Amino acid sequence: MKGIQVFKSVLAASAIGSLLMTSTATQAIEQPSYVVVQSNDVYEIRKYEPYIVAEVVVPGPEADAGNQAFSLLGGYIFGKNKGERKLEMTAPVVQTPVTSSASTAPRLT
Template sequence: MKTFLIIIGALLFLFVGAQIYFYKSSNNIEGYQYDVLTSFEGFEVRKYEASLFTTVKLDTDKYKQASGKGFSILGGYIFGKNGRQERMSMTSPVAMTLADKMTMSFLVPQGLTKKNLPKPDNINIKFLEVPEKKMAAITFSGWASDAKIKKYKEQLIQLLDKNNIKYTSNFSVLGYNPPYELFFRRNEIVVELD
């Protein structure tokens, strides 16, 4: 029994250590740059830099289905399924539009442009240049799901209406953590402002 408890304790120690390592490592990943313009109770208004994204449109509005399929396609591209079999750095966050047909987007690492990116093997992958824009963001923790996304989108709408902030219908969910990070997960609902 004592040996069993020692083994369980050692495994638990290794698991917690790995999660802390993963968390610290993900903080070093290149991210979608923004400045906070105003902090309100419950949300922020931010100005995001003009950026380039790889995108793929998905035939669903269900988060779990779209995230699995989209990550497989875009992850494949950055991990070498491209004309040069070139690997690229992972960036953060993974963005998904909230629409009847979701679009998943990965930020293109700095230094790469439409001209020097390798050609995707998958013809459904497109490159999208996004101009500088203002967005409102609400943050939530844990694993994203359709229910949580709906809840926080509604909360953000209520907060924007309460503060008389005009917004568009362009809502997205942002996920900041890789799937193997089980703790300290961060997600956001963002919307482009008028």
Template sequence: MPPYAVQGVEGAREVRDYRPRVVAEVTVRGDRRAAVNTGFGLLAGYIFGGSDGGGKIAMTVPVEQQNQGHGLWVVRFTMPAAAVAAGLPTPRDGRIVLREAPAARMVVEGFSGMPEGEDMAARAAGLKAWAEGRGLQVVGGPVYAFYDAPWTPAAARLNEVAWEVR
């Protein structure tokens, strides 16, 4: 899980400061659900040995997804610090990009249930309005984060929506 420090809490909403981290990400086309499934499959293939040398990397949470517009979505995994320190293997699939995500302040709202498009869009809009109402400037997002396996019951799932703020 990406390391962060909580700077404030109000109900299910938090202001978090994330440290820089290395991510593996892929950009895919499609609706949100199809894109996250495709992106997850590509990234899972990489961490489970789809790299030069076949090195495996531990699975991390969450799976993040961010809309780029025009039917494009970025799906990303945070790379474990130990794997980064040891030297990440090069992905065989050229669509997968390894990069350093810079430090960021995020407003985040957690919720349970199945992540459905309309509900997530409404949560994102509400969180953005909440942040702006507290004088925070929204500079990026929303980012959706999914923590659980597909077979996890809806009531036990943890999902998040987040915006980068200044």
């Protein structure tokens, strides 16, 4: 019985620690700067400074296309682009399957 209580305590402590670490890590991710124009309890209207969005669409099975898309996007961000300019990597990075008639292609932005 005591072993179960110890296990539950360790499990709870692990869960809390994981949440705290996730929160700290999330706060450390660079975000595009903005000014809040208007807000209420339901939504917030923001004005962002200009920023670049890199997006790639790769056809094929989701797992293969996702890996290829990530590699292409990473290359672009790290200087394999027309201007050979490295870009700052900020959040969010989003991967979304795009349904087409031929295949499902992940969209990574």
